[in-house]
Amino acid sequence: MKKFAFVALTLVAIAAAACGGDSGDVAIVDPTPILSDSEVAQSQETQGTEESTSQATTEVETSKEIVSDAITEAPSGGVFRRVWSDPPTLDPALVTDTTSSGVVVELFSGLVALSTDLQLVPDLAESWEISPDGTVYTFTIRADATFHDGKAVTAQDFKWSIERAANPRTASPVADTYLNDLVGIDDVLEGRTTEIAGIQVIDERTLQFTIDAPKAYFLAKLTYSTAYVLDRENVEAGGSTWTDNPNGTGPFSLKEYRIGERIVLERFEGYSRGGNGVDTIVMNLAGGQQMAMYENDEIDLTGVGLFDLERVLDPNEPLNSELVVAPPNFNISYIGFNAQMAPFDDVNFRMALNHAIDKELIANEVLSQLVTPAYGILPPGFPGYNPELEGLKYDPDRALQLLQDSQYADPATRPRIVVTVPGRGGTIGLDLEVILEMWHQVLGVEVEIQQVEWATYLEDLNKQKFQAFAGLGWEADYPDPQDFLDILFHSNSSLNHGGFSNAEVDALLEEARVEPDAVKRVALYRDAERLIVGDAAWVPLWFQGERHVLIKPHVKGYRLTPMIVPKLTQVRIEK
Amino acid sequence: MWIYIVRRLLWLPILLFAVSAVTFTLGTFGPGDPVVVQLGARYDEETADRLREQLGLNRPVLVQYGDYMWGFIRGDFGESLRFRGRPVRELIAPKMWVSAQLALAALIISVGVGLPLGFFLATRQGSWIDPTAVAVALFVMSVPIMVTAPGLLWVGCLKLGWVPCSGWGGFFDTRIIVPALILGLPGIAGMTRLMRASTLDVLGQDFIRTARAKGLSEWSVSSRHVFQNAMLPIVTILAFSVAGLIGGAFIAETIIGIPGIGRFAVESIFDRDYPVIMAITLVGAGAFVLANLLADISYAFIDPRIRIT
Amino acid sequence: MATFSKTKKPKKTDDRLGSGAGASHLSRAFRRLLRKKIAIAMIVALVVVYTGGIFAEWLSPYGYTDQNYSDILEGPSVDHWAGTDRLGRDVLTRTLWGIQNTVILTMVAMLTGGVFLGITLGLVSGYLGGKVDAVIMRIGEVFASFPDILLVIILAATLRPRILDGARWLEDNTALDGLVRTGVVDYLVVSIALVAFGWVGMARLVRGQILSLRETDHVEAAKAIGASTKRILFIHLLPNSISIIVVTVTMGMGALTGTEIVLSWLGLGIQPPRPSLGTMLLGAGNIGTLRETPWQLLAPGGAAFVMVLAWNLLGDALNDVLNPRTK
Secondary structure, three states, X not given: OOOOEEOXXXXXHOHHHOOOHHHHOOOOOOOOOOOOOHHHHHHHHHOOOHHHHHHHHHHHHHHHXXXXXXXXXXXXXXXXXXXXXXXXXXXXXXXXXXXXXXHXXXXXXXXXXXXXXXXXXXXXXXXXXXXXXXXXXXXXXXXXXXXXXXOEXXXXXXXXXXXXXXXXXXXXXXXXXXXXXXXXXXXXXXXXXXXXXXXXXXXXXXXXXXXXXXXXXXXXXXXXXXXXXXXHHHHXXXXXXXXXXXXXXOOEEEEEEEOOOEEEEEEOOOOOOOOXXXXXXXXXXXXOOHHHHHHOOOOOEEEOOHHHHHHHHOOOOHHHHHEEEEOOOOEXXXXXXXXXXOOOOOHHHHHHHHHOOOHHHHXXXXXXXXXXXXXXXXXXXXXXXXXXOOOOOOOHHHHHHHHHHOOOOOOXXXXXXXXXXXXXXXXXXXXXXXXXXXXXXXXXXXXXXXXXXXXXXXXXXXXXXXXXXXXXXXXXXXXXXXXXXXXXXXXXXXXXXXXXXOHHHHHHHHHXXXXXOHHHXXXXXXXXXXXXXXXXXXXEEXXXXXXXXXXXXXEEOOOOOOOOOOOHHHOEEOO | OHHHHHHHHHHHHHHHHHHHHHHHHHHHHOOOOXXXXXXXXXXXXXXXXXXXXXXXXXXXXXXXXXXXXXXXXXXXXXXXXXXXXXXXXXXXXXXHHHHHHHHHHHHHHHHHHHHHHHHHHHHOOOOOHHHHHHHHHHHHHHOOXXXXXXXXXXXXXXXXXXXXXOOOOOOOOHHHHHHHHHHHHHHXXXXXXXXXXXXXXXXXXXXXXXXXXXXXXXXXXXXHHHHHHHHHHHHHHHHHHHHHHXXXXXXXXXXXXXXXXXXXXHHHHHOOOHHHHHHHHHHHHHHHHHHHXXXXXXXXXXXXXXXXX | OOOOOOOOOOOOOOOOOOHHHHHHHHHHHHHHHHOOHHHHHHHHHHHHHHHHHXXXXXXXXXXXXXXXXXXXXXXXXXXXXXXXXXXXXXXXXXXXXXHHHHHHHHHHHHHHHHHHHHHHHHHHHHHHOHHHHHHHHHHHHHHHHOOHHHHHHHHHHHHHHHHHHHHHHHHHHOOOOOOOOOXXXXXXXXXXXXXXXXXXXXXXXXXXXXXXXXXXXXXXXXXXXXXOHHHHHHHHHXXXXXXXXXXXXXXXXXXXXXXXXXXXXXXXXXXXXXXXXXXXXXXXXXXXXXXXXXXXXXXXXXXXXXXXXXXXXXXXXXXXXXXXXXX
């Protein structure tokens, strides 16, 4: 899932438990999406404040310079140290979260990848052809593509790896989502056969994929780790713990992994696809006080949380010179409503709750502008983002009116309202505490908060047992609006946890799946988004704001990207 | 005496059985399905069933329990659910080792300060220093760890730069200082009080008077007779001190970032990793019961006046 | 087995006189206690803190959810004696309410677990002996064998959903309303978890006392004149154990307060929006807060500190007074 995860906010609140994956990560790149049509590109330029854009641009320039240097120069050597948390898995077929993904993309690789500019670039494939009808993809694998042990990567390896990912015995929770466009995939997913009809090995270096319809986002989905290549011998010999000694194809190999202690990655000498800087990456998994560790020169990079932000932003503070401000990750946090359950089956009631929240106030005063209020679903800068979308703005009078119009105006007959949040600490997030108070003040609506641990939360979420749920965020897997709108709001999607159902939205989403014209596709998604927002399916809360990260001056070329992409190979240590 | 020891030893497996049954029942019938956790948000019924079968979670509870206990006896604690396919023993052993070293360091601080202090106070009974020192020790003990941890880190690491701010480097590494202080300082009060009481007890006894009467020097009386005899009961309290460290370890290991068992236990509980929780609880209970047993037995040896019922 | 309690075993008193002597011994001890300055100071501190907590509703200057966005992260001032937090809430108010939670929980747990269950089971076990004794002591041993924090965590994590469902059911099917919002569920969960292991130490202690007292002359005499079991237990045996019970309860309160705070720090105690000392310490327990807005850490930390310290010092003083042999 890349990513239902605790949202950055919650993490900031629970700073003691710190170090949630890439939450401290920052993007310095302004994202140029795959859908590079003029309209979309324009919409990106209009987003964000002047200040942030200019700041981001400067950073981009410097880092681009460094990167181009890196390719020509000799390796810088050295060690890059950062805090990470224990990846739930290192098996590319099983990755569902950003923490695992951040390590896996450095160890393994696939046919195509996303560059640090979020461009789709060839990785192990040197080129590919797409048939005129858009359903057959023929890839040519690089001649110098090898595993870490020096063995050449063949088309057969890819076929085996993808079929393994889809095989029910692998029990991949994500194979269905990322590989379901391949012809014949259902037969494998459901265990009727082990070979995917849509994958053909033409020769050692030529591989052919057939998909069920011309889908613009298919290549983008191949950048996800379910389509990465594995060494069959390595996997079969290693049993269930084969990932202890993975023989991958990525820029780094796994030197050491001590659960709860550290991960050490070592540069793969045979890696030939650009970028060669740092020798060793040390990821500290034991957590602690990140800020103090950074100040004491124990790590090279840390996110700046609410507690330290003010101090770091002060120009007189020495740390200020190491501060990098970068555009946000592509994610949105929200409060989900179950549209099938009272009182959220009434659109007026849902809208009333939306209009009663002053997001600007929360973002500015409480969260120190670490977030941007969200009125739509697609994050700024993401393909299809609609800067003109009005959304349901703060309007207490209208909120009260809508409440009166709803069938739940009378508190005596209104059902109990429980908002469930996942959590391990006793804090529910600052934003939610304010929102509860706003609902109480503006509407007189009383809400119970129920905090359950992650396990129960996911279970009940999937069973659609929650009336309303918060503490969730959705982060982009690949830069395509389908990744947000279709996956989260189509009435047949398994991730539509609120049971939102609107026939018109479904029709638009289905049409967009196969629409070849990029401009028209975006228009379709925008229509769908407008309907979803108008129906108050959620309370969209926040897009991540600019990220504040401290990076030691001797670290060059660390690109803070809005999505997880392979990037550590471009890091250089210059001491 | 020997009958007593044998009886206590026989009781040990029964106790562990009861503890494991309680933990297993709570784990199995508690909320939160480990399979669901593992699958994350992209859950579907079919995959879940497959996984359940693969992990043997679809069998009757009693069979699962029997299987588990049989494995446990042979040193096989099963496989972790969170870190799929990884033996629990392999996961928790290094972390227990880390926490054990930390506990030892903390104990050295508690005992190293507490024993001499308690002894000293007993010999100064009635002077102002006696109640004052006890009060100070209690004072130190009462500061919540959530305050001492960031406080010590701030002062020791950022202000003075004496120690690193995080991490773990083994017993002989400077990084052990802050967590050991955090865990060890509160224990001083208990040690001091106990040693003080124990010393007073010894001082009042006949053989000390005899020693004095024989004309031995005061120093010789103190060190050879009083101190040694007063220390004996302390041995028995050590087991309980270790148990007391567990609560602190949860917090200290989390705040400072130490790869120990406390932090790991908390994470495992929240992720519903039953095999790991079971193993930690059982090993913890086993160690605790053993320590208890040793304490009782040594107590019986040291002080034969204690009636064994 | 040797009698051994988890709290330090206070020395047995030599006072084995008749039943009336227990009370006068206690009153004499109380007079002696009053002569100790530290004890007085601690009693005053406890009264102040506990009053503040129990009457939080009337004493606190604001509501615990009152948010004031123009006063965010203000330091201590006339309006906000302990400053404000990130939502502009009054830290003093939240601390008082947090104390209330701790006070209620620890008192309930101590009274039901330590005092009621512990003493009753200890009395029964010690006096009846035989199989009853064996069963009670073995069950106690099982509970005492768990590293207690782990047991409480497991209990709290598994119990809450069940109890919550029960409370919802009650609300939906009876006239009771707002039950869940009062946080009563959290109180139940935490107190059950605390009680579950809280009784063992006390039961062992009382049992040990009874065992040594049972054979004394005046109990024999009472038996001889045909006093009932109940009468012997409550008139003859219990009063003679009072001093040990008082010391144990006092010292136990300090430990219990600490455990409650650890539990809520782990997120297993009182749930937001109700404040608790543990959650306040969780949110503020980092160097950043200590540097920039220390009042957020020091107010709840100080409250916790005063409570634990006061109980400990008081227990120490009581121990000196009630068990004169060690003095």
